[in-house]
Amino acid sequence: MNPLFALVTYGLKHQWIVDPNPSLHKLLQLYNLPLSPFKMVDEPIDLVMEKLLDLGFDLGLFEPNTLNERDAFEAYLFDFVMPSPSETKMTFLRLYQQNRRKAFDYLYHLSMDVNYIKTKRIAQNVSFHYPSIYGTIDLTINLSKPEKDPKDIAKALEQKDVPKTGPKCLICKENEHNYDNARMNLRIIPITLYKRLWHFQYSPYAYYNEHCIILSDDHTPMKMCEETFHYLLDFIDYNPDYFIGSNADIPIVGGSILDHDHFQGGKHHFPIESAKIIKSYQIQDLTLSHIYWPLSTIRLTSQNRDTLLKVSKRILNQWRTYDHEALDIISKSYGLHNTITPIARKVNDAYQIDIILRNNRVNEVYPEGIFHPHRDVQHIKKENIGLIEAMGLAILPGRLKTELAKGLDFILHGTIYPELAIHQPWLNALKQSNQVHNMADLEAAVGDKFKTVLEHAGVFKLNDSGIQAMDEFIQSCIR
Template sequence: MSISKTITDFATLAIQAGGWMELDRIYLQNRLLAMIGEETMAPAAPSKVRATSQELLAELVHQAQKNGVVEKNPEQLAIFEAQLMDFLTPPPSVVNAFFAKHYDKSPEEATNYFYELNQRNNYIHSQAAEARQFYTTLTEYGELEIVIQPAVKKTSQQESQQEYPKCELCMENEGYAGRENYPARTNQRIIRMNLDGESWGFHYAPAACYDEQAIISAEKHQPLTFNQATFRRLMRIVEVLPHYFVGAETDLLLSGGENTTHEHYQAGRKEFPLAKAEIVDYFEFADYPLMNAGIVKWPLPVIRLQSPNQEDLVLTGTEILNKWRGYSDAEIQMEAVAPDGTLRHTLMAIARRKELLFELDLVLCDNSPKHRSFEQASFTAKKQLGLMEVMGATVVAAALEETPNWQAAVGQQFLQALTQAAPFEPSASGQAAFKRFIASL
């Protein structure tokens, strides 16, 4: 394919994406021509595009490198590629309008549109996602998942060393060109969401570890908190996106490199092993007769609440959170507050829809030295367990596949890490202590 044909096809895809019109074709082609260091273009009539956007991108980048207009170092290439793919991405106002138009038909159609846009414009690393491999290992708690993830440079979601943007979850990233040690976001788009009068942004994770991995972050750069408003937002999000789960990390430093300086939630179109785990011991809340409540069979202590009434879950979740924050048990040497006054207890929460029911899983977390290591063993990444791991899935390097019996070994070490992080041990005495907490509610 000639470079003129590549430019013509790329301009066609840009027009089809909805951000440009046919009247803009010459302008688009000339912009692309200049970006890759070309000066003339042979006539090439528009026709059906048979190559993918990624294939056309690769040809444009190759030509730009031949012409010496872009360096070959990964950071400069990423910035250049994002600038090219920005042509295939309508402006934020247009993307939000298209999302709303699709949402009028169904929430699923809206996220399908937005996800496919992020794949076509290469904001989501589609090739890496397609190369992911999933394995399962059977345990007494059901199947745990092991994800073999290709090597992709993942963003750290840490505080920026400069004032702008403050971190990688800020709205100011939308369209940001990137710089050394800070990712390009030229082709990022964010769907605005109104959650109880507050502005939040829905966007996808570039280096996804599971299907349609998404982030919902506050417009304001504010620290992660866990309170009644958290539960209300989670319920609102699964009402708006009923085919997605949404989860909240803890507000204590339990989850390693996750960003606790910018309030956000994780979401996606994925049924994790925790969602499949069953309730093994039911109990009741007298004030909420429509609610099912029980202990889930899981390595970590999980309370599951189900109700057709969202507000019941919000109020009950808040009650459990407040009780757990101050809960101590002398029989197992559990203290809610450290000697220096630091709080040790908090939750992770995962919300989902089950037909007419709203469902909320509350994972009890303890930040005492006995539990806070959360470190997975040598086969898995040296990191503390985050929401994905708590729900029963862990990411490992592809090189492990060459290790004999690696799958069983990783599964057992992952299970051990989950069990070690549990505030209540799986022993009879530990489970009796868990039930003492339930009885205190």
């Protein structure tokens, strides 16, 4: 019984519950244990949960004994001692009226304390930096998000004919308090952006500080439109401490979830924010800049929200139909190809929007995408270059940790590993250059590859013809 007492003690210490008995009685009933008077037991919560999960599996309370199923049952257990969804919303709104920062701190720390935000797994990620010609680029080898266990896949196949109810995707609001997606400990907050209902939550596998998701109330597809800019600016009025941005709304240059309209935000400084300026233009009380960044980016800064919205909408609409065949930019062929990745933030008292121009066309030379990582860099990164990468934070696959260790062994000692075949031309070149002597040198080589990844995604290359074309495009938007 001690682990159950310890879990209830944890809820009491965090002031989530006042009376221990209702939670304790439900937990004792779940574990088929006799009622017993409560006593305080103070143990590390990670150890407590391991004991309760092991016992739960032995009792047949969940199966199979995989990481995903253990996560789901752990979230279920935390739900016994944490505030309910309605209580969490009321507390957040009450705190927000008193002090905005206290409200977000409350939800953020609650999400960590119940292990919805997987802080210990996130700490396993490998992070390093690369001093590129565009400024420092950040890179993370993502080890925190678990791969699918074959047993979980088999279980899903067994249930494939069961009528699906509840959430249609992993970010629907119906995931809150949902067992199947290990979300019994998820708490979300409703917010209104430009007269439309959205929901705010934190990301369980945070890629950066206070990584959050703002999701549409309805399960509707991603859509880049004039209203998008209103949503962005409304959110940074709601919380000026955070940035907010959106993946593009079309395949190849968009994110991994295109069927549910959403934004991402957080309290983080990204490399793109420090980019140098190539050329600036003044439009009334707004400064427009073409910044020196591998993805073609226009930065708008103004204290006048109306001016900012007007110019942002004009850029989006002009870009939708922009063509420059000499640069392989064609807006319409087998579909619509031009869209944007927008990012908004507050800088002192001014609004700032970065508009990254995107195009998802393919051709025979680049069947995965003309402005997508080309095949010579796909051994490092072949996935879509979405919002986070576009801002200068590489999210690299977890396989790279072991592959880089073996790659360094090859460079230094000539050890051959058949599984490194996809990296072999690159490793051969690095070995011949005699410039890689340790892991830091090899990580720098990865950083250089990711710099090239970002360059591939830029529609206006940072050469004379690309800079001139960008200038002509901007001029067409501000006349």
